[in-house]
Amino acid sequence: MNKPLSPPIEVGIASFGMSGSVFHAPLLSTHPDFYLSTIVERHREESRTRYPQCTILRSFEDMLQKDSIDMVVVNTPDRTHFDYVRMALEAGKHVVVEKPFTITAGEAQKLTMLAKATGKMLSVFQNRRWDNDFLTVRKILDQKVLGRLVSYEVNYDRFRPDITPSTWKENAADSEGLLYGLGSHLIDQAMALFGDPSWVFADLRVLRTHGEVDDSIEIHLGYDDLKVILRSSYLVASPGPHFALHGTAGSFIKYGMDPQEDALKEGGLPQEDRWGVEDNHLSGTLITTMDGLQFKGKITSLPGNYSGFYDNISLALQQKEPLAVTPDQVTRVMQVMEACQKSSRDRCIVKSPTQS
Numbered sequence: 001m002n003k004p005l006s007p008p009i010e011v012g013i014a015s016f017g018m019s020g021s022v023f024h025a026p027l028l029s030t031h032p033d034f035y036l037s038t039i040v041e042r043h044r045e046e047s048r049t050r051y052p053q054c055t056i057l058r059s060f061e062d063m064l065q066k067d068s069i070d071m072v073v074v075n076t077p078d079r080t081h082f083d084y085v086r087m088a089l090e091a092g093k094h095v096v097v098e099k100p101f102t103i104t105a106g107e108a109q110k111l112t113m114l115a116k117a118t119g120k121m122l123s124v125f126q127n128r129r130w131d132n133d134f135l136t137v138r139k140i141l142d143q144k145v146l147g148r149l150v151s152y153e154v155n156y157d158r159f160r161p162d163i164t165p166s167t168w169k170e171n172a173a174d175s176e177g178l179l180y181g182l183g184s185h186l187i188d189q190a191m192a193l194f195g196d197p198s199w200v201f202a203d204l205r206v207l208r209t210h211g212e213v214d215d216s217i218e219i220h221l222g223y224d225d226l227k228v229i230l231r232s233s234y235l236v237a238s239p240g241p242h243f244a245l246h247g248t249a250g251s252f253i254k255y256g257m258d259p260q261e262d263a264l265k266e267g268g269l270p271q272e273d274r275w276g277v278e279d280n281h282l283s284g285t286l287i288t289t290m291d292g293l294q295f296k297g298k299i300t301s302l303p304g305n306y307s308g309f310y311d312n313i314s315l316a317l318q319q320k321e322p323l324a325v326t327p328d329q330v331t332r333v334m335q336v337m338e339a340c341q342k343s344s345r346d347r348c349i350v351k352s353p354t355q356s
Contacts, residue, residue: 008035108327147248170211336353
């Protein structure tokens with residue numbers, strides 16, 4: 001690890017909801033290059049026990065008035081992202097914004113231009129690039145042990161049959177649904193591996209009783225010699241493989257999810273021993289033929305490392321390393337997500353706007 005910054009980068013978090021309490025606060029408070037000084041809680045003080053060093057403020061605007069804050073995390077409801085990121089950049093702050101970046105690709109493009117104009121860092125918390133299984137899949141593809149990849153399928157399923165009335169994520173007036181939630185991770189991962197697709201086909205549905213936003217998605221991304229299918233649903237009580245990759249020399253099948261989110265929810269912290277290491281029974285299975293020899297066996301997953309996102313942010317702010325997640329990259333993800341909406345609505349294949 002690099003020598004810790006002195007002084008560290010001072011950070012304020014815009015909300016202490018799920019993403020603030022489970023992801024950003026634990027990751028930032030344990031990272032030697034950051035100092036978490038401020039948390040916005042409009043009505044409560046739930047962060048007081050775990051982060052007594054933090055000042056609790058009642059509004060995002062008040063946080064922007066703190067000259068000592070170098071960077072803010074915008075992790076408020078999706079429809080506030082554009083205005084809050086704009087305000088933070090105009091206030092001279094570096095910004096990390098939760099996914100989805102914005103609601104529209106046009107908004108994302110405006111913020112990207114504003115960040116360049118103000119000279120401030122802007123990145124999107126696409127933390128699933130640091131999942132243990134995705135890191136392992138990337139390594140397997142880099143090693144080309146599957147030969148020429150012909151099929152890449154990902155299922156990111158949960159079982160949440162009941163609508164939670166108190167959350168904005170279930171409200172059509174505030175949320176864009178599963179596509180903009182888990183779907184944004186699936187698309188971002190695929191584009192990080194394979195680049196921009198040439199076309200998009202999507203089936204977005206509302207399956208749960210009294211549901212208002214899509215809770216079941218199936219997305220096909222068009223590449224010349226590769227089939228990419230991404231699925232996610234809130235009505236899968238018995239999940240199948242998370243990753244299924246097939247190539248001309250073999251296959252890789254992986255069940256189970258990265259352990260970091262559950263560990264964070266239980267109060268775990270990234271500096272603990274064996275952080276991001278999954279149980280051995282969840283190791284993926286590789287079946288391949290190499291140099292005429294057949295192999296079938298378990299492949300131990302690489303450890304997951306969400307702190308890697310903030311490692312990169314720290315190095316980027318020191319101007320020693322380019323951003324791993326750039327606003328330009330995620331703007332293209334937003335364009336593909338908009339194409340998914342059009343495809344599902346019109347029941348047709350849509351040319352990817354990133355190819356225009």
